[in-house]
Amino acid sequence: MDERNWENGRNGPLPEMSLTIEELQALVCGFVSYPTIYKSAARIGFSSSLFNGPGEAALATFMALFTPLHDEHNIVTKNMFLTHITGLVNNHSLVLAPQVREQMLEEGGLVDLAFVGPPASVDEARGERHYIQSILRRFMNARLVNAGLKNILSTTTDNAAPSEIATVLDRFRKQAQAIKFVGNEAINAAPMPLPGENIILPPLARPTTISWIDNYIGGVRSGDVIGLLGPYAGGKTTMLSTIATRMAQQYAAHNENKLSVYICYEDGAQKMNWSFYSAAAHIHRDRFKNKIDSSAFWAELSTQETLRAYERNIPSNRNGEIILSETERWMAAAQWLNRHFVFLDFSASASTNFRGNGGVQEIVATLENLTDQTQMEIGCVFIDYAVLLVNREMSQQASTKYQEQVWRPLQMLPDELKTNVGIPFGCTVFLAHQLAQNDIKNIQPHRHVSHADAQGSKAFAENVHACLCLNKPDPETYVSTIHWSKIRFDRPAGGPFGLVKIDENVVDVWNAEDEYYINDIARKIMRKNEASPVAAPTAGAGRPGRRLQPLDRAEPSQPDIDTGFLS
Amino acid sequence: MRLQEVGVTEKRDGQYLDHDWYHRLTARQLEAYIRYLFIALKENAYDLDSPAQVQTRIQWDGGTDNFGTKRKKVWNRIATAIRRVDAIPGTWLAAHFSPAFHAVRVAENKGFIDNRPELLCSHESIEVYRQHIDNFDSITLERCAAAEFSVATQMNLLQSVIKNPDDLILYIVADKTNVNATPFFRHAFAAEAGCQRAVNRYITQAALEYDMNQQLYDALAARAENAWWISPQLKQVVESNRKYWSAYHG
Numbered sequence: 105m106d107e108r109n110w111e112n113g114r115n116g117p118l119p120e121m122s123l124t125i126e127e128l129q130a131l132v133c134g135f136v137s138y139p140t141i142y143k144s145a146a147r148i149g150f151s152s153s154l155f156n157g158p159g160e161a162a163l164a165t166f167m168a169l170f171t172p173l174h175d176e177h178n179i180v181t182k183n184m185f186l187t188h189i190t191g192l193v194n195n196h197s198l199v200l201a202p203q204v205r206e207q208m209l210e211e212g213g214l215v216d217l218a219f220v221g222p223p224a225s226v227d228e229a230r231g232e233r234h235y236i237q238s239i240l241r242r243f244m245n246a247r248l249v250n251a252g253l254k255n256i257l258s259t260t261t262d263n264a265a266p267s268e269i270a271t272v273l274d275r276f277r278k279q280a281q282a283i284k285f286v287g288n289e290a291i292n293a294a295p296m297p298l299p300g301e302n303i304i305l306p307p308l309a310r311p312t313t314i315s316w317i318d319n320y321i322g323g324v325r326s327g328d329v330i331g332l333l334g335p336y337a338g339g340k341t342t343m344l345s346t347i348a349t350r351m352a353q354q355y356a357a358h359n360e361n362k363l364s365v366y367i368c369y370e371d372g373a374q375k376m377n378w379s380f381y382s383a384a385a386h387i388h389r390d391r392f393k394n395k396i397d398s399s400a401f402w403a404e405l406s407t408q409e410t411l412r413a414y415e416r417n418i419p420s421n422r423n424g425e426i427i428l429s430e431t432e433r434w435m436a437a438a439q440w441l442n443r444h445f446v447f448l449d450f451s452a453s454a455s456t457n458f459r460g461n462g463g464v465q466e467i468v469a470t471l472e473n474l475t476d477q478t479q480m481e482i483g484c485v486f487i488d489y490a491v492l493l494v495n496r497e498m499s500q501q502a503s504t505k506y507q508e509q510v511w512r513p514l515q516m517l518p519d520e521l522k523t524n525v526g527i528p529f530g531c532t533v534f535l536a537h538q539l540a541q542n543d544i545k546n547i548q549p550h551r552h553v554s555h556a557d558a559q560g561s562k563a564f565a566e567n568v569h570a571c572l573c574l575n576k577p578d579p580e581t582y583v584s585t586i587h588w589s590k591i592r593f594d595r596p597a598g599g600p601f602g603l604v605k606i607d608e609n610v611v612d613v614w615n616a617e618d619e620y621y622i623n624d625i626a627r628k629i630m631r632k633n634e635a636s637p638v639a640a641p642t643a644g645a646g647r648p649g650r651r652l653q654p655l656d657r658a659e660p661s662q663p664d665i666d667t668g669f670l671s
Numbered sequence: 672m673r674l675q676e677v678g679v680t681e682k683r684d685g686q687y688l689d690h691d692w693y694h695r696l697t698a699r700q701l702e703a704y705i706r707y708l709f710i711a712l713k714e715n716a717y718d719l720d721s722p723a724q725v726q727t728r729i730q731w732d733g734g735t736d737n738f739g740t741k742r743k744k745v746w747n748r749i750a751t752a753i754r755r756v757d758a759i760p761g762t763w764l765a766a767h768f769s770p771a772f773h774a775v776r777v778a779e780n781k782g783f784i785d786n787r788p789e790l791l792c793s794h795e796s797i798e799v800y801r802q803h804i805d806n807f808d809s810i811t812l813e814r815c816a817a818a819e820f821s822v823a824t825q826m827n828l829l830q831s832v833i834k835n836p837d838d839l840i841l842y843i844v845a846d847k848t849n850v851n852a853t854p855f856f857r858h859a860f861a862a863e864a865g866c867q868r869a870v871n872r873y874i875t876q877a878a879l880e881y882d883m884n885q886q887l888y889d890a891l892a893a894r895a896e897n898a899w900w901i902s903p904q905l906k907q908v909v910e911s912n913r914k915y916w917s918a919y920h921g
Contacts, residue, residue, distance in 0.1 A: 353824070356828065422846075632713070
């Protein structure tokens, strides 16, 4: 039953499927194979008398014989069971009807089936156990709660209600609640192993090769949900695009059968694709603008003969000697981007059949389809951005109870993403969210913002594993401060603050701490002095900053004297 | 009579790579060395002839400013603070530009703080120095792993695009955005791969880094798997720089 829909008032409660005799047989066999399930059942009111339907006499007899044996010895073997029956029959304490005897004791009967034991494979045993528990829940709901309710209703006249109706209903509610959680045994998940035994270790952090992530949280871990908070037009989408393409690049470089999936609720392919291409191949943003058709775009891509000035300044081309042209970079990137990167247009437009209704289940279904289609695992999922995901889902629902309290589903969203996407798919989820402009408008660009600074973001960051807060960029340098305001699993050695620069030319974000610094007196982010051109290797006298002088060169007897402060 | 004149320093010419080389520096030489390191690290001005190194800064170097305020030199206070605890001057400077500085200062100030020379002789400095030394091994090994991973990633991707191995190494080592590595490790990769053009590009900063943290790097490089970090050329540059400071006419 879709419990969430029922709770939201969209649909009435749907009846569960009727139990079949084969399922009841499986339940009885499951009690024998998995004694903890039987104990759970006994705790919530199971008894053999609940097998009261037609053709269930053998099951009722089996359980009536099994129960005292189990209660006394805690475990029941086939020999014990058969000896017990034989003893009772010989004492005339038990008379088995021929049909019951046939169903229970004949070859291939209930006893033979029940005492086979659980499957040897751990996974199969886990699956079977789960199946038995689901049958037990339906059985108890039907035979205990539903039957009890019917009994009360049928014994009450039309113009009367049971006395203490609230207490009676509460009893049934408690029973139903206990049934719902049957199988949730309290197991200590952290038994301390002895030396040499298997130990449960945290998942390995996978480096992203992005210094403003790796230097703070050591990389990304499967199952994590990482929040990215920033003001509007602050560079959130640029950051997500950078990480998404970089992860795809890594999967290709290390021959991993994984996908980097970008889900955008804001804009569709027409407005987003260029940013992925620019992030992957470092193509100038202007190259995509004001083009009438594709041929105009391709004609403008530079080659080795027509390199552009900006290409010497992009971070990957700064060596000054080997410059890859736009065409070369495009060709190199297309190979891995097409294989390891997927953009899911969730902009709810007609072209995508209005995909992007919001909610986590839509993402789960799409990702499942994607893994089936491509036969690839999901490595990372990037969601741009949280409020649209939540608002679209809320607008679909008839209930408007929480329409004005968007913080509540926002608070739940990271947890939902973790349990439905991160853990089942074994991937990392990046989730972008806006910092409310009103709350941070007085925080200057050279300061650091935190998720606690804005009202809607506190709830958002509560359930994420790590939260990166990005301030608006400094208007002169276009450098932004970053603050890892929440880190659950690690503590960065250098503190949680840093500087990043959103590249002016291409979609890229890089660590800017070695080139820029925060000047507290000027109250802005300033560029460090440019390093002066370094002299040729033959020049100089071993002064710091100069190249190493040839070893055969004579050392000057008296070193140079600075014309500066100490002269 | 100065030690240099009686030939005491001459006897130790071959020992500039000793861990205690700075003991031979006079007070003026040590101050000049500290000043150079501070400005180099704060303003990326690694060349002693760069304007940032050459210009007189009254608030740090002492003198009377435009408003008639007399200021004292700050470098001797830093040297005194270093000598008081028998610290290594280079490591002391490196510590104040390391993650340890931000970690301590963030705890003290609840926020990011701009570095200035006065903070190198504050009462938190010894804690910064201690934390830097304590965390150095783990941070450096993490950085090395991150650098190796990102270099390997780019090598796999680009070897079909850039055919010449020397060009490939230069391109990857100098890639600022896709390769997450400090100049020290960029130099190490370049030297290991034998790409002299890339070595030249990063040897100045790598030598400075090694010069400041020599004892710590040597301890790590003593392990066989890290021996490739420190090239003979890097040592030559460090030796050359130290010769300069030891003979500095301060």
